[in-house]
Amino acid sequence: MxxxxxxxxxxxxxxxxxxxxxxLSKEIGTPxxxxxxxxxxxxxxxxxxxxxxxHEIFVIKGxxxxxxxxxxxxxxxxxxxxxxxxxxxxxxxFGEEALGFICVIPKGCEDHLKKLx
Amino acid sequence: MxxxxxxxxxxxxxxxxxxxxxxLSKEIGTPxxxxxxxxxxxxxxxxxxxxxxxHEIFVIKGxxxxxxxxxxxxxxxxxxxxxxxxxxxxxxxFGEEALGFICVIPKGCEDHLKKLx
Numbered sequence: 758m759x760x761x762x763x764x765x766x767x768x769x770x771x772x773x774x775x776x777x778x779x780x781l782s783k784e785i786g787t788p789x790x791x792x793x794x795x796x797x798x799x800x801x802x803x804x805x806x807x808x809x810x811x812h813e814i815f816v817i818k819g820x821x822x823x824x825x826x827x828x829x830x831x832x833x834x835x836x837x838x839x840x841x842x843x844x845x846x847x848x849x850x851f852g853e854e855a856l857g858f859i860c861v862i863p864k865g866c867e868d869h870l871k872k873l874x
Numbered sequence: 875m876x877x878x879x880x881x882x883x884x885x886x887x888x889x890x891x892x893x894x895x896x897x898l899s900k901e902i903g904t905p906x907x908x909x910x911x912x913x914x915x916x917x918x919x920x921x922x923x924x925x926x927x928x929h930e931i932f933v934i935k936g937x938x939x940x941x942x943x944x945x946x947x948x949x950x951x952x953x954x955x956x957x958x959x960x961x962x963x964x965x966x967x968f969g970e971e972a973l974g975f976i977c978v979i980p981k982g983c984e985d986h987l988k989k990l991x
Contacts, residue, residue: 759956780954792930813909837897839876
């Protein structure tokens with residue numbers, strides 16, 4: 758068993774300005790998927806992304822929008838979001854506090870976000 | 875993209891008395907892993923479990939203990955927990971509010987919890 762807390766984990770900045778905390782990664786032995794916590798500050802718009810693997814997301818706090826092509830979906834605490842492989846997606850945060858969410862991916866797919874940008 | 879909210883999702887009871895909300899499951903197309911939300915009421919002790927797949931957990935609210943053999947770890951909001959395949963584990967909730975956590979598993983491993991017990 759491995760236990761950590763978000764507050765004991767280093768936050769890194771992604772190229773698009775999100776903060777990411779790697780909570781459960783292949784480096785501690787996870788065999789299939791990795792769990793991260795993200796925050797997007799008010800007014801920050803992530804870049805539009807598309808990649809061949811999925812995201813499974815759970816929103817912890819804040820308010821935001823996920824855009825996918827012409828589609829826009831508002832998200833808030835308690836929402837779970839599935840973004841399929843090869844689906845366009847872009848995050849926007851508009852609440853007073855940062856938009857915070859858990860995001861799980863297949864292991865090894867975003868190793869480039871494990872280093873300081 | 876698929877979006878749901880925990881509050882719009884039916885809660886089921888597990889055989890050991892936890893409540894489970896299936897948020898993102900293979901039934902909506904997830905290719906690799908499934909996301910659920912669990913609550914364990916104060917004083918409820920889940921049964922000791924062991925199975926050949928992992929859990930990746932993020933604690934949303936409440937206070938609890940995870941026991942694994944002789945090991946006991948206190949958990950609270952913001953904690954992330956990795957339980958490895960074949961590792962014993964048992965949840966206990968002792969806070970005033972229910973212990974609530976996200977739990978991600980490889981797809982298809984706990985289909986027996988998708989029906990009313």
